[in-house]
Amino acid sequence: MTYSLLIPILMTIVGAATPILLAALGELVVEKSGVLNLGVEGMMLIGAVTGFAVTATTGSAPLGVIAAMIASAASAGLFGFLTLTLTANQVATGLALTIFGIGLSALAGEGYVGQTVDVFGSVFPASLSEHPTLRVIFGYSPLVYLSLALVAAVGWFLSRTRAGLILRAVGESDLSAHSIGYSVIGVRYMAVLFGGAMAGIAGCFYSLVLTPMWAEQLTAGRGWIALALVVFAGWRPVRLLLGAYLFGAVMTLELHAKAAGFSLVAPEFLAAMPYLATIAVLAAISARKTGMSLAPACLGKPFKPSS
């Protein structure tokens, strides 16, 4: 493989990895609080269409990202109201949120199909961001650097702060946390809203950075990969980062194989690789029962404070 090919390959991997990293990081915090939100895909789509529409209307990509965060967080708030306040089943509600997100984003985005918007400018001077070699470090959208900063921030929050300790405690034993006097529902609402906002950024990474355009089901099931990634990473932020880039590499396999004229395996098979890898990883992890897992003990369990 020639050197000139390596840089674009690395850059596509980072591009593919960043949105699932963002979404998975949000979901990690949600799950650490004991809530399983399977609606990541739906929230990403809502974020993608909102971000695109606002950017197309106002011409400002940062404004689009903020709007996407608010819209996805609002849909997460709806999920929170159903599952936390009304104690609806989290799995069913999450699946419904995904279906809802697919439908709503298709409806809202109808007028924007085929349009294009101005992409994010670079945060670094052109001499760095367009340098043939250094662009592998400096040539990305600001959202990529944001995702890396957020990994560090979430890792620090969960392991080093008192609020993070409380969040983990709520996910570990809701009844104990309640009897000590913490607001289980309150903590979980905050986590769910954060997860929604992160899914929103992840969604508009597709519509504002990668493509950049809007099409129905633009995220193409990547929300599910983000969910699997959380399990793969064993609920550890740093492992999540490594996992995301690994999945990013697998996801871009098809592209690179095509470019390299590799034709031993059907391209459809390569395109299916990330999903097959997801299944393989999940099966391998659940088979290895003995390993130390940081899975929150109360994951997916509804909390009813009256008892």
Next chain:
Amino acid sequence: MSDSVQHRIELKGITKAFPGVLANDAVSFKVKPGEIHALLGENGAGKSTLVKMIYGIMQPDAGEIIWDDEPVMVANPKAARKMGVGMVFQHFSLFEAMTVLENIALGMDGSYSQASLEEKIREVLHAYDLKLEPHRIVSTLSVGERQRIEIVRALLLEPRLLIMDEPTSVLTPQEVGQLFETLRKLSKTGCSILYISHKLHEIRDLCEAATILRGGKVVGECDPREETPKSMAEMMIGGNLKQISKAKTREFGADRFVADGLTVPGEGDFGVALDDICFKVRAGEIFGIAGVAGNGQNELLLALSGEQPSSNANAILLDGQPIAAMDAVGRRNLGLCAVPEERNGHGAVVDFSLTDNAILTARERMGMASSGILKGGVATAYTSKVIDDFAVKTTGPGSLAGSLSGGNLQKFIMGREILQDPEVLIVSQPTWGVDAGAAAAIHQALVDLAENGSAIVVISQDLDELLAISDRMAVINEGRMSKTLNVGEASIDEIGLLMGGVHGDPFATAEMTEAVHVH
């Protein structure tokens, strides 16, 4: 500590209702500074609800809480802690996957640095002579150590009232002794202690005053030091403690249930194997198996009930039929029912209704299914009968097993098996965590079942219980069984020696057994 106040806490007319039940009805009592005050009552008398209101987990519907002679509103546990109320829960409020230090930090209001908190923890551990390693993960700790976390958490707040909800039900006698020393030290500093327990002899040892609750109402007060466990039990149940009526001369039938050379290998490094267990139970007989916890009782129950079948089919005989190779369902169909020690998750599925729990073990014998289809009516009727006959306090057959208090669930599980009229009943710790009145009812039911010709095996650590109900008994020690003793002839001291005095020495055990038989 300033002891200028007359009473640390006073409750005036506290009332709390839940749907379908009045948990507390105008409850009033007072606790002086430095007093160790017991709260007595049967299962479901409203003790836990009452202390939850003092700790701010629930709010009373009516009534007043007066703290240091001033009326207060306890809005939440944080407010309670700020006042100086500490609580050690019956079911520990701990986070298994976290360290001791993190667990304690979660119970503190306001931030501390890890180092300063650890320093404070070590000071408290030293002052009260408690052993605990702050950096251990909770899931690796023993029950006694876990309780110490709760106690340290409460002590760090320098409480002026410490609430202990059934603190000793999971502790070994040595751990209970250590706990009492800690509590006495604490009360000398002026901290009042509100102590909830079923164990009346412990209350006599520890407490200076007691308030007795029944059906949510205060029915009396006493000084436990001047009472006997029997007199306190009678105040709790509001009547005479029923003596077990047992026919003096009992007719026993043929050998009904026989263990003959039952051997179970140990699992890994833990678990005591069973070594050549032999005993015979005749029809109409109650056979007691005594022993200190962890000497093979759990393995014995699993082997006898069929949860762990043996390769040697002849090791267990039921009416002469070899059954040791059968699984639990096969044995159940032959009329062998079993009640394990652990209620939650082993004896009953907590997230199932009582009816569903009844179906789980009584399906075949009580005709609750035909060709694979459940008969809901039959199951509900049977469940209702269990609830009525065994006075289980619940809202009905549809309520979840987990919603019952421990004692009530135990009554239900015992009733579920006994009403199936089994040929053989194996029970482990039939009255563990059950109050005196309910325990008497369970004992009577076992005696009645035996009089109808069933063979019953009772595995228990409560020697008084075994002496009261069994006809013959043996002691299990390190997976070996002593020779069988006739209960009328063996004294409690001799059995106690078999259980503990010569613990771990099989030869001495054998000698002691001979000695007992000489009498």
